[in-house]
Amino acid sequence: MVSIVSVAKVAGVSNKTVSRVINGEPYVTEETRERVERAIRDLGYVPNMAARQIRSSRSNTFGIIADYVSTTPYSVDIVRGIQDWANANGKTILMANTGGASEQEIKIWKLFQSHRIDGVLYVTMYHRIVDPETGDVGIPTVMINCRPRTGELLPSIEPDDYQGAQDLTRYLLERGHRKIGYIRLNPILLGAELRLDAFRKTIGDFGLGENDLTIRLGMEGPVGAEKNYVFAAATEMLQQKDRPTAIMSGNDEMAIQVYIAAMALGFRIPEDVSIVGFDDFRTVSQALKPELTTAALPYYNLGLEGAELLNSVVAGTEVCPSRRVVSCKLVERTSVCSL
């Protein structure tokens, strides 16, 4: 492999001078610089990151440790956000998935150590509370889309489920809906509680009471093996004498079943029932007809800002472990009508 020495030989300078040119250091004649640069081009020299790292003892590498994130439709945008940031800032990304297994997690921390990772981004597929098995290694860590159980003190960055659900609820209220149904997410997800709270609170602030709402559980059970009641819940809700004019679905995926339930009963969407989702999982929200009004989870920004935050932590700029929140944007499509 062509190294800095071969370049130096061809250019007729010392290796240090080549190093200077590569790193854009001052004190090199324009003429020397050009000679070196030509030699680099001619030989096709590419710096060796490993050697560089050994000298500087900084790898300029961040690790992503994820439960299933890179392997699920939902939150891959987090990874994209991180990668884009890394790309723009000259960092390398090493990614590993635990698949949920904690032995795996320990193995991954070892791997990261052996690569002398500068920092770790701990990412989860669903917004939730976790106990990271940091393997007692003192690598700076930022949590994305999750939060450490109280006691740990790691900075985290999360979506604002509350605000997202609040915006959606207001959106329905402003359009005249007064009887609203809500189909709950799996309670083991952090978003489930936040979204439901926001829904209830916003309804209450508007002056409506509990009897204007119909709240049903849509899913429960462990991730990957959950019980699904969405279709039944939606069907039942829509058969009530005083049926809701709008249904908030815990997420977009569940909204598929709400659509099907509504249509099976002969209701038109949105004329007879308005429906909103949550997540803006576009494969679904744009495939449904009419297209689904929903709140977009800020996955991409979560990744982008998480990487940025980690960078500050590594640099020592960020002092106290903060908890940041990124807002959800309401995406208006055509599944809601005004009354």
Next chain:
Amino acid sequence: MVSIVSVAKVAGVSNKTVSRVINGEPYVTEETRERVERAIRDLGYVPNMAARQIRSSRSNTFGIIADYVSTTPYSVDIVRGIQDWANANGKTILMANTGGASEQEIKIWKLFQSHRIDGVLYVTMYHRIVDPETGDVGIPTVMINCRPRTGELLPSIEPDDYQGAQDLTRYLLERGHRKIGYIRLNPILLGAELRLDAFRKTIGDFGLGENDLTIRLGMEGPVGAEKNYVFAAATEMLQQKDRPTAIMSGNDEMAIQVYIAAMALGFRIPEDVSIVGFDDFRTVSQALKPELTTAALPYYNLGLEGAELLNSVVAGTEVCPSRRVVSCKLVERTSVCSL
């Protein structure tokens, strides 16, 4: 950072002996080995990959270069397959996304070179034909879910769209369906042609003619900005006098609209119309009610076998650039009934 030297000092042996223990080489007394291992544990020593790489000039790292794959719901399982293989075989994975831009692609090859990557897995989101911008670097490469335009000679590994569509068609025929509708994928996708061919051929082999089929285009246009005719096509198809008793949807996502179109016309699924998809994109296929019968794209295995293949190529075991094909598995659910 604790290095091999400190371990050697504590264990009272030479650094080479420590190296021997770490790499499981022979010619070390059991007693020496134990002393060294204790020292490693006590000091919390972790090998430095960068240093190792410098000496051995093998990085044990594969690079993934992907168009959008890690960032789309569809094919992330390819990445999971690769990562699992890497994990099981002590390889590290570096991943980068082009986002479709070819300047990015060149930049990524540079990055890979600078990390002295052993081999590259070139992955695409959709099954298609590509012109990889290899940057003229002689890194061993395997293509996954895509195929080089004729002229290049890179080994590739692809899903068997033909066989998948064939199985689905037979499945419908065996259950008595004689009038079958087909909603075509975007023609720019390789799968579109393969699946349609298989459909036509299988129907023909069965003795049915072109007038027993209704074929409509579901989507067209550039990826990310395609025109969507699915709903209209399905609606029209089902309003024909001699309407099909079963519809094959180009993929699962499009099947959502077929469901909605059917229900809007008052048809029950599967009693009045049977529907099958393609891909087994579970977020959709399991969310639809009744759940969707479909053919599973072997994404995970594509990744697994692709990594395995690349390993052979790197090792020099694999000689001629082969083109392998992985079969699609029919997943039977409840969206089809027998006539």
Next chain:
DNA sequence: TTGTACGCGTTATCAA
């Protein structure tokens, strides 16, 4: 402005 010499953590060679 440029060059020399050394060290980073590891593996390889060869001698003991």
Next chain:
DNA sequence: TTGATAACGCGTACAA
């Protein structure tokens, strides 16, 4: 069975 020493490619201190 073990160890001394060189070498990998690069950056740094210091000298020229």
